[in-house]
Amino acid sequence: MSDRVIIIGAGQGGVEVAISLRQRNFDGEIVIVGDEPHPPYQRPPLSKDFIKGGGREGSVVLREERFFSERNIELRLNRQAVAIDREAMAVRLDDGEVLSYGHLVLATGARNRKIRIPGLDHPDVMELRTLAHAHRLMERLPALRTVAVIGGGFIGLEVASLLRDHDVEVDIIEAADRLMGRVVSHITSDYFLRYHRETGVRIRLGASAESVEHGPSGCRVVLADGTTLEADAVLLAAGVVPNVELAADAGLAVNNGIVVDAELLTSDPAISALGDCAAYPSVHAGCVLRLESVQNAVDHGRLIAARLTGDRRPYESLPWFWSYQGQARLQIAGLSAPGDNPVLRGDPETGKFSVFLFREGRNTAVESINDPGTHMAARRLLGSGIGVSPDVAADPAVDLKSLLKR
Ligand SMILES: Cc1cc2nc3c(=O)[nH]c(=O)nc-3n(C[C@H](O)[C@H](O)[C@H](O)COP(=O)(O)OP(=O)(O)OC[C@H]3O[C@@H](n4cnc5c(N)ncnc54)[C@H](O)[C@@H]3O)c2cc1C
Numbered sequence: 294m295s296d297r298v299i300i301i302g303a304g305q306g307g308v309e310v311a312i313s314l315r316q317r318n319f320d321g322e323i324v325i326v327g328d329e330p331h332p333p334y335q336r337p338p339l340s341k342d343f344i345k346g347g348g349r350e351g352s353v354v355l356r357e358e359r360f361f362s363e364r365n366i367e368l369r370l371n372r373q374a375v376a377i378d379r380e381a382m383a384v385r386l387d388d389g390e391v392l393s394y395g396h397l398v399l400a401t402g403a404r405n406r407k408i409r410i411p412g413l414d415h416p417d418v419m420e421l422r423t424l425a426h427a428h429r430l431m432e433r434l435p436a437l438r439t440v441a442v443i444g445g446g447f448i449g450l451e452v453a454s455l456l457r458d459h460d461v462e463v464d465i466i467e468a469a470d471r472l473m474g475r476v477v478s479h480i481t482s483d484y485f486l487r488y489h490r491e492t493g494v495r496i497r498l499g500a501s502a503e504s505v506e507h508g509p510s511g512c513r514v515v516l517a518d519g520t521t522l523e524a525d526a527v528l529l530a531a532g533v534v535p536n537v538e539l540a541a542d543a544g545l546a547v548n549n550g551i552v553v554d555a556e557l558l559t560s561d562p563a564i565s566a567l568g569d570c571a572a573y574p575s576v577h578a579g580c581v582l583r584l585e586s587v588q589n590a591v592d593h594g595r596l597i598a599a600r601l602t603g604d605r606r607p608y609e610s611l612p613w614f615w616s617y618q619g620q621a622r623l624q625i626a627g628l629s630a631p632g633d634n635p636v637l638r639g640d641p642e643t644g645k646f647s648v649f650l651f652r653e654g655r656n657t658a659v660e661s662i663n664d665p666g667t668h669m670a671a672r673r674l675l676g677s678g679i680g681v682s683p684d685v686a687a688d689p690a691v692d693l694k695s696l697l698k699r
Pocket residue numbers: 301302303304305306307326327328329335336337338339340372373374375400401402403421422423448536539567568569570584585586587588590613614615616617
């Protein structure tokens with residue numbers, strides 16, 4: 294078998310596989326194929342500090358290009374993998390080049406979901422997933438007075454804060470009855486609703502955009518109840534869909550993500566998948582799921598590199614995530630589900646508190662707002678399986694760190 298590892302996708306997870314392989318003294322060939330023109334970069338700052346910091350690409354690079362060449366990691370940027378020949382164990386790129394592999398890693402990430410309403414295919418409708426999108430938003434920012442954001446999830450809310458910092462008026466249109474409804478508790482949703490409204494963001498819950506009309510003076514978003522919102526531009530932030538087409542065309546199992554087992558192997562033992570594009574069995578959730586977070590992509594990458602260098606183990610990392618929305622810094626660890634019981638530690642009125650979630654008395658997750666001390670201790674407790682009881686969680690007098698020492 295060839296000892297060449299080909300990684301499709303030069304994002305957070307794909308790059309981590311390559312770095313970890315070299316750290317583990319893997320001395321075979323490593324090739325990363327990425328369809329974006331830029332050296333590998335981090336996405337989280339794009340909706341946070343990147344624009345505030347002047348949009349310097351250097352501020353978001355994952356590693357300088359020299360880092361890769363020094364470690365003999367070949368980067369093929371601006372190149373797209375278009376087909377996998379599993380029998381020949383080879384990948385075809387968009388320029389016709391064929392690369393054979395001993396092992397293939399699919400790290401193709403996700404792309405923004407395009408909701409099906411008229412008027413979205415227009416230069417005034419922006420999105421934010423890539424560096425190119427961030428540059429476009431930055432270019433337009435000085436002339437923007439009002440933006441309508443479709444989607445009240447993490448990215449829509451982070452961009453709303455960023456726009457408010459530039460005195461842009463913002464309308465958020467969210468179909469669900471609360472913000473970030475898929476992933477956080479009601480207490481956290483309610484806090485962020487108040488927070489954003491206090492900063493001047495106009496938020497419509499239970500509202501859906503039916504169409505976007507374009508005229509000489511900008512856009513008009515028409516909602517299902519007939520309301521119209523005027524804006525200079527629209528930001529579409531209605532979630533993502535995994536990039537699975539390459540895998541599906543090659544006959545790999547796909548179901549809301551490329552289906553992998555507990556070791557992140559696809560239905561073909563010569564192909565792994567990771568990060569935003571992979572649906573894996575989670576020991577924390579007790580079901581198959583797909584997560585969109587840096588932690589998930591990076592830890593997946595490390596696990597695959599470990600397996601390829603002889604250290605096989607199932608994926609069990611505790612999920613964690615962060616989202617910075619203006620002055621409100623949210624950290625989440627673990628995985629909650631609808632119906633989990635929330636227990637509050639601290640007072641939302643102070644802007645600093647945590648919410649512990651419990652299912653049948655077991656701590657499943659913790660959400661912290663401007664409360665990093667509590668969060669780090671709670672995360673370590675969750676990760677080490679010690680957990681806390683609802684009484685302990687609710688009592689700020691109990692030092693959570695002291696529980697770790699027992
Ligand atoms: C604006 C923004 C803010 C975010 N903020 C946070 C945050 O605060 N905290 C957090 O934990 N997560 C955050 N995320 C999510 C996080 O960035 C992703 O979960 C993470 O990047 C996933 O890594 P990945 O390697 O799976 O995919 P990606 O990093 O998306 O990389 C996949 C790459 O593969 C490329 N690709 C796809 N198909 C092909 C092909 N056929 N050939 C070649 N290349 C291909 C894609 O173009 C892309 O460059 C944010 C994401 C965005 C967009």
